[in-house]
Amino acid sequence: MSENIWYVAIERAVNNNIPRVKSILERHTYISDARAKLRQAKLEVLSNLKEYVDMTMESVRRNGGNVYLAKDGEEARSIVEKIVGDKNTIVMGKSMVAYECGIRQHLINKGKEVWETDLGEFLIQLSNEPPSHIIAPAIHMTREQASKVIRKIDSTSSAQSHEEIAGEARKFLRQKFINAEVGITGANAISADTGSILLIENEGNIRMSSIMPEVHIAIAGVEKIVPTLEHAFLEVMVQSAYAGLYPPTYVNLTSGPSSTGDIEMKRVSPAHGPKEFHLILLDNGRFKTADDPILSEALLCIRCGRCHFHCPVYRIMGQKWGDPPFTGPMGAMWSYVVYGDGKPSLLCAHSAGCREVCPMDINIPKVLERIKYIAQK
């Protein structure tokens, strides 16, 4: 990708996104209260992380689900591999934690047929590129480039417009959803009291990935846990508003495998949806980070991706700043949290636009100052 294409792509994204977020926040003023309440709830979890992980695991089991705590990406890959077993067809619903753990590539290496189903993620799978933004992984691609990439699934395609490109992906992936044996998603929020996961999306791919296959695996960092289901709803509201996608088209709530209570009110499982639900909670540096009073702020990040657009370094460097999927200001923090890489922090210009717009009020320049300090020790 040339620098010129990046500048065109980022300018279009910024000019589409920033005014839209502003308008959403002005129209739905209750979001401001929601984010303050959510920050407090997340701080509570971080100060008692082990207890909340235990509570979450107990709640998932109570719902008939399976739950695991993976210490790192390798253990997460191993757990996924065992769950998948000899099943072959897998659809994925844009999980950056799955990317962090290398789940897709691992399953492909094991001979499985694996498809990303989020359009952006699908495009970067086809072009064999890393994601360039935490919620818009193909943000570096212009429409013109996406048009070329989509021809990899149909060389005769003449799709040019945004709608036509989306249409080609829809046509191709419909069959994949129908045939999929396993669906893998992330989780935008996990409620400790009910063991539920919440997922927001607009495409419908996550709903299909989490409902149609017989097995649903969700993988998420432990920092996604919030005390109650009420807080989980707050998180998806705030995340989608600050991402500029409010109201989200779909909010998916999953509490264990599908079930029915239609005969004598006895709840039995499965019903029409998955017969197995697995939640993998990932540490991979998060517990250690939670113990540092300055670094732990990074764990409050709800992955709205807003900080990227207000950062001069990201506007120039794009996906080259940070370790994918963690790019931009939040990515400079998270590259250290999960990969132990402090180098991206050294490029922070402490411009603080990120801090200005962060819904969780994370003092990102302060966190990066701390990482700079550690990286140079």
Place this chain on the structure above:
Amino acid sequence: MDNSVKQFLFNTMKQEFTPFPVDKSICTGWAEGEKRGGETILYTGCMYQLAPLSAIFNRISPIVSRMSSPQLILGMAKKVHPEKRELERSYKILRRISSILKKNGVDFGYLFEDEPYSGAFLLELGMLDEFEEYAKLVKDKLLSMGVKRIITVDPHSQNALSRYSEFFAFNIEVINYLDLVKDVGESRSKGTYVIHDSCLYSRFMNKRDVYRLILKKSGVSIKEDYMVTSKENSLCCGGPLAPVNDGLSSEIGKYRATQLKRVSDKVIVQCPFCYTNLSPYVEAIDIAEMISL
């Protein structure tokens, strides 16, 4: 920046109280007729005077660090002077600030060659242990000269000195000159200007409205644009990255200048490093060049 260069600069700083080896007459050349010392001092940190040299230093330090004896080459920096035109500009700005403050009834002295650098770049590079060690030396030096109040003229010194108290007890008051400018005369500027906010002034010190009010009182015509000049959208000039990655720093400067030019081709800055990074790409004017009394 290479570790050997960082260590060399840190050692130089502790001995000479300058950010890099420098002829101190460069820093003091503006101050003829200024009162020496006193409880309240006007503090330049030699930032305006050295900004043009810093740009050269940042450009050559990666090359020098690859040589067998970088210290020898870097030590020769003392023999380098900024271009006369650039130095005169910085002196004019400092004299203007001094004059405006005096006309606003502020009494102060200047420390001349005894003025210590603030240690700002150690802080901004995340060298926090070195910053603390150096800042303690600065504190002792200032106290030994009886300083009780510091008036800064740039955002980086203001930020660094204000943060001393995060590391140790620091009872010297630190205030920025913009907060002391109450009366200003009519500006002779013509046309419409766009403000490029210093990130430190705007988002760390909440001074956006302070200098906007000064410019308004001066009758300067300012054009704002939400996507370019608002608190959440105005971008950095790239200056703080120059010691780390000079190429990236310049790219950011060029990008920012392009944004600003969409609003106006005349840009007001409040920081010598913003000027250095933006002026190759757009006409930049320091706020002190815009105002008078």
